[in-house]
Amino acid sequence: MDMKSTDIEKIVRQVLESMGSQGASAPKAAGPLPKTSRVAMLTKLEHFDLQEYPIPELGDDDILVKVEGCGVCGTDAHEFKRDPFSLIPVVLGHEGTGEIVKMGKNVKKDSAGKPLAIGDKVVTCMIFKDNPDITMFDLNKQNVGGADVFGLLPDDDKHLNGWFADYLLVRGGSTIFNVSDLDLDSRILIEPSAVLIHAVERAKTTGILRFNSRVVVQGCGPIGLICIAVLRAMGTENIVAVDGEAKRLEFAKLMGATEVVNFKDHKGTEALAEAVKDAFGGYLADFAFQCTGSPIAHANIYKFIRNGGGLCELGFFINGGDATINPHFDICSKEITTVGSWVYTLRDYVTTFDFLKRAKAIGLPMEKLITHKYPLEEINEALETNLKMEGLKIAIINK
Numbered sequence: 001m002d003m004k005s006t007d008i009e010k011i012v013r014q015v016l017e018s019m020g021s022q023g024a025s026a027p028k029a030a031g032p033l034p035k036t037s038r039v040a041m042l043t044k045l046e047h048f049d050l051q052e053y054p055i056p057e058l059g060d061d062d063i064l065v066k067v068e069g070c071g072v073c074g075t076d077a078h079e080f081k082r083d084p085f086s087l088i089p090v091v092l093g094h095e096g097t098g099e100i101v102k103m104g105k106n107v108k109k110d111s112a113g114k115p116l117a118i119g120d121k122v123v124t125c126m127i128f129k130d131n132p133d134i135t136m137f138d139l140n141k142q143n144v145g146g147a148d149v150f151g152l153l154p155d156d157d158k159h160l161n162g163w164f165a166d167y168l169l170v171r172g173g174s175t176i177f178n179v180s181d182l183d184l185d186s187r188i189l190i191e192p193s194a195v196l197i198h199a200v201e202r203a204k205t206t207g208i209l210r211f212n213s214r215v216v217v218q219g220c221g222p223i224g225l226i227c228i229a230v231l232r233a234m235g236t237e238n239i240v241a242v243d244g245e246a247k248r249l250e251f252a253k254l255m256g257a258t259e260v261v262n263f264k265d266h267k268g269t270e271a272l273a274e275a276v277k278d279a280f281g282g283y284l285a286d287f288a289f290q291c292t293g294s295p296i297a298h299a300n301i302y303k304f305i306r307n308g309g310g311l312c313e314l315g316f317f318i319n320g321g322d323a324t325i326n327p328h329f330d331i332c333s334k335e336i337t338t339v340g341s342w343v344y345t346l347r348d349y350v351t352t353f354d355f356l357k358r359a360k361a362i363g364l365p366m367e368k369l370i371t372h373k374y375p376l377e378e379i380n381e382a383l384e385t386n387l388k389m390e391g392l393k394i395a396i397i398n399k
């Protein structure tokens with residue numbers, strides 16, 4: 001066959017053009033992907049069903065993520081047990097992380113402006129509709145409490161809506177962050193840690209929290225323990241942890257608490273306040289973080305704070321009932337400045353990535369917070385373990 005060089009050039013150009021146009025319209029993929037994905041569908045109270053659905057076609061702004069793991073949150077346990085959000089059937093799991101395996105042609109950068117590529121490790125935050133007040137990276141904007149989140153979405157015809165699954169379909173318009181420089185355990189702890197970054201930012205608005213402050217942290221569940229770690233990572237040296245469980249108080253020390261007080265060892269609020277004072281060497285706290293969901297704990301905590309001190313209340317993610325305080329003694333005459341804190345802003349999310357690196361660098365054993373790991377097939381057991389309040393953070397880890 002006799003082919004002129006001009007013909008060859010023409011063919012090469014055609015091939016290149018067709019490749020180019022294909023590259024621009026078809027989604028980029030890591031390689032052959034399975035046709036289906038398992039999801040853990042909560043089909044009735046206290047029961048997940050492992051269901052298999054086709055992996056849908058990707059839109060130009062969509063990202064397909066292969067799930068590596070997802071923490072079990074109190075909210076998941078709440079939904080599993082009572083369905084307070086009337087979401088059943090629902091794929092839960094919002095503290096998840098995984099690897100990008102496919103993305104639409106428009107996807108170039110994450111929500112912080114970092115480039116995104118196949119193989120990057122990511123987390124999602126909120127899915128925004130049209131509220132400009134929560135889409136901005138601005139400390140003065142409101143928290144993201146009003147937005148949607150993967151893992152708490154109603155089921156739809158695509159089904160890949162939560163992180164308790166093999167794959168998650170991240171739809172265009174949702175926030176996503178490239179966290180390839182964090183290990184899997186750290187990535188699973190991002191969401192709960194962001195809650196504490198936000199709480200500390202709220203606390204700082206009082207002007208009372210300083211490097212040398214005496215800080216009391218009440219409640220040593222995952223939230224209280226991460227609170228201690230965040231305070232420690234930002235240079236607070238004088239932290240007293242209060243809880244009723246010796247094991248959790250031991251953990252509080254590992255996370256950076258200087259002294260611990262077991263409330264079961266002290267009868268009555270006055271005695272407990274004395275114990276906190278003793279733990280600070282004869283001083284009340286300058287600042288307090290209330291990390292339990294107990295109204296009695298809220299009422300007690302004012303007694304631990306000095307005149308002119310501050311309080312951040314962040315324990316009531318859900319309605320835990322009314323607390324009885326004495327406005328004269330607890331707030332007015334002591335001039336206590338209180339702030340409430342709930343979820344986080346997008347800016348807090350990015351600060352959290354730095355916090356997790358710093359926590360590791362100063363030797364805080366964050367990974368020990370994840371006390372139980374279950375494969376997706378054992379998700380019902382994972383939720384039951386969470387409900388029994390055994391351990392601290394429970395996670396689903398995919399193989």
Ligand SMILES: [Zn+2]
Binds near residue numbers: 073074075094191
């Ligand atoms: Zn959560």
